[in-house]
Amino acid sequence: MEIEKIADALKALGDPTRLQIVALLNSRDCCVCELxxxxxxxxxxxxxxxxxxxxxxxxxxxxxxxxVFYSLIREQLETIGFSLTHLPDLSYKLKELEQQGLLVQCN
Amino acid sequence: MEIEKIADALKALGDPTRLQIVALLNSRDCCVCELxxxxxxxxxxxxxxxxxxxxxxxxxxxxxxxxVFYSLIREQLETIGFSLTHLPDLSYKLKELEQQGLLVQCN
DNA sequence: TCATAATATAACCATATCGTTATATCAATA
DNA sequence: TATTGATATAACGATATGGTTATATTATGA
Known part of the structure; x- marks a missing residue:
């Protein structure tokens, strides 16, 4: 892949909110209303x-x-050389919200 | 590592010039005047x-x-989950400049 | 010690980014 | 079909980004 495309993907990952979204999607697909x-x-x-x-x-x-549910395209992450294994597991954030009844029942 | 730090490093990589600098430093340490x-x-x-x-x-x-020579801190790249193996080898750019006599003799 | 070369910093500008609120679109359902 | 809920888009503003030129700093060598 061209280096500009890789840079663009890394820039997309280089925002705390987006990187946390990616970390969440690593645990499971998510609906916008959950995020x-x-x-x-x-x-x-x-x-x-x-x-x-x-x-x-x-x-x-x-x-x-x-x-609308969003899911990771893991092959693309592989292609740009980024591994998710170093990201923290953020699924507890969803679980907490769920226990507090703050998530819409979307599935 | 905290996700904010990882995001910051990915953002630093998420610029075409900086990513190419990193790709060059992957082939060898470079002086500012070479870059x-x-x-x-x-x-x-x-x-x-x-x-x-x-x-x-x-x-x-x-x-x-x-x-002043710059070199990669490969452990940090490993820590944020980024692999250099998917980056193109850009060392030819330095070789071309050298052949054209456009590089200062800095080592 | 003074001139020169390499690098870093400062000040500035145009554009990009990331948030907001308001509104449009689309699907489900009374 | 009209209303409601979920999502996307538009328009806007404050701040960040990435370039420039000018200048300061640091090391070398005559």
Whole structure:
């Protein structure tokens, strides 16, 4: 892959919110409505981050009825030479929200 | 490592010039005066990119007399989960400049 | 010690980035 | 079909980024 494309993907990963989104998606696919309450930012901000990751070829979306789920494209991460194994497991954030009843039932 | 630190290092890598600098340093340590002619940008611009990489903990500097050589901190790249093996070998750029006599004799 | 070469820092500017709020789009359902 | 909920897009603003030129710093050598 051209070095500019790799740089673009690394830049997409080089934001704390997006990198945490990627870490979450590493534990399981997530719906936009699940990601919003994890971070203290607006739904449009989350949508834009997801769009940025999608543009870099790092995630793909799947609509399930009303909801849109995002998942990692692991081959692309492999292609740019980035390994997820060094990222912390953030799935506890989703679990906490779920226990507090702050997640919409989207699946 | 905290995810913010990883994101910061990935952001440092997420610029085409800096990623190419890293690719060059992967082939051998380089002096600032060698890097300047490789890219079409000014010496201060190169210095700032190197400072950014240094701040992210990705490179270190060693002064040899008049010249300052930069080298990769490979453990840090490993720590953030980034592998250099997918980067193209850019050492030909230095070789071309050398053959054209456009490199200062700095070692 | 003074001139020169290499590098770093300062000040500045144009553009990109990342957030916001408001609004549009799309699917589900009463 | 009208309403509601989820998501995307538009428009905007504050700050970050990456380049420039000018200047300061540091080391070498006549």
């Amino acid at each position: 919003v309450p994890v971070f203290g930012i607006s739904q449009p901000a989350i949508s834009k981050h997801l769009f940025r990751l999608k543009t870099a070829g790092l995630v793909k979306e799947t609509r399930r009825g009303q909801w | 300047v002619p490789v890219f079409g940008i000014s010496q201060p611009a190169i210095s700032k990119h190197l400072f950014r990489l240094k701040t992210a903990g990705l490179v270190k500097e060693t002064r040899r007399g008049q010249w």
